[in-house]
Amino acid sequence: MRSRALGIAALFLLPNLLGFLAFTLFPVVASFALSFCRWDPVAEAVSAIEPVGLRNYLDLLGFHGRTDPGGQTSWVANTPRFWESLYNTVFMMLAIPFNMAASLLLAVLLNRKMRGMAIFRTAFFLPSITAGVGTMLLWMWMFNKDLGSINQVLAWVGIQGPDWLQSYFWAKPALMLMASWASIGGVNMILYLAGLQQIPRELHEAAALDGAGRWRQLRHVTVPMLMPVTFFIFIISIISGLEGGFDAPFVMTGGSFGTTTVSLYLYRQGFEFFRMGYASAVAWVLFLIVFLLTMINWRLAEKRVEY
């Protein structure tokens, strides 16, 4: 009976499980091992993978090890490109709190029984569902120095707009602006909307009876009641902020002007400079950061969200 049950379950499970083993579980283990190795996939066969200990990790932290013919290893400081890309990534994540506040505001506006709310919800959602290379080219065109719509609008009010994507000062804010457009009306807003609909009406009514206006109700009833949703969105945004951010700089700036994110850096190291081991080490450092942040957030959430 036991083996029959296992056989039937295996039929259901196998298609997914095989893919899971091949493209998730094996890669995770292999990536960890590879991060302690050195390998050039173009020049060498897989058999040439060579262990180098912690060298990749030291390298990305900023110490480059050189081994002379006599076997002596000397350590020199190298350009800390990894830290630069981490700085760029974190800088662009500074938009997260503002995006979340905007999502909440949209959700509050949408959360009422009025005709046309579904149409507004769809309109707000469109940027996030369509975000991709198409909308990135669109924003490149909008950010165009002389002909783009953004600088034209700025010109109406007498401001001469910058060359957004070709400037060390403006490239990051430009990418952040596009990312905000693509995120505030998206999944986060829907989650806030779902959260709002679960708040008992009585709470707002009681607050109104006590003389609380719209703003105070938002601050003292809505926001605290939405704390669990907010924590969830915050964690997800941080994870996707650290891990993502490849497509936009790759397509729009090529990573110039201080827009190389960690994932773009990793891609370049692995697939353009063919340092597979080093790129794997970068991936694991990134994963470690994500993991620690998630744990810290969970701990905080446990303390602060009580039911």
Next chain:
Amino acid sequence: MRSQFNRSRLVVFGLLLVLAASMLFPFYWMAITSLKGKADVFSTEPKLLPGRQLAERVVDDPRWFFHSETGNYSQLLAWQRLVESGRGPRGFSRFVLNTVFFALAITLGQVITSSLAAFAFARLRFPGRKQIFFSYLATLMIPATVTMIPSYILLRELGWVNTYQAVILPSVFTAYGTFMLRQFFLTIPREIEDAARIDGCSPLGLYWRIALPLSTPALAALSIVAFVGSWRTFMWPLIVSSSEDLFNLPLGLTLFRGMYTDPDWPLLMAGSMVMTLPMILVFVAGQRYFVEGIRLGAVKG
């Protein structure tokens, strides 16, 4: 009291209108640019409106859009550069067909494999169920950047780089889809299942005749997520395909963009429209399910 209520409704409505207009403005800009000629964008006319030249041109020659030298969309479809395989359509139309093929194959694959696995996790009893499910859950947090390099090495060793299966296969197996559908299958009342079992229904029958039909909303939600996600997928195809024969629209558009030092923006915007519009249509058609799916995947999880 009544009038104040109406006024606040009016204010909210007006605010929403302004916000929606500013969110949708980029799409409008993309659409009108895609209808202009290359030289039109340099004209001194007010550029935020469709423009007089456009109207004049259409009055002059109503078939203007369809001439491959003038209309951007016809020009795109006529564009060819591929030299590699010599099989199948070439150029831009090939990017479109590749995109459709990738999106359909990945969506179908995800729905089939993850619904089967989800059924096993939700409805079957077998040794190791908890452990396997937990390992699925644990990997949800692992970034794609970790798995990407060994997946590439694996496909390279199989000799699959620059093949359709290399683009499709790794995206077919999704722990997220499995998790979401499992949550949904768990909500199907046990009594229905028991009744069917008494009537002699096999596990496969339960899956096919009961679990799947009762989960249409969840399946639709997963399909939309999978379709849109694979329609716009960029990084993975970039890694495993160097041949233009395999390019999807995102890769094709970046190729286009890179070909000119002085980009033909109206033409590029036409290409962006071709990539963007289908996602809008799919979303608008299925958004009811989609919104439900987000709640299922996130709030319960």
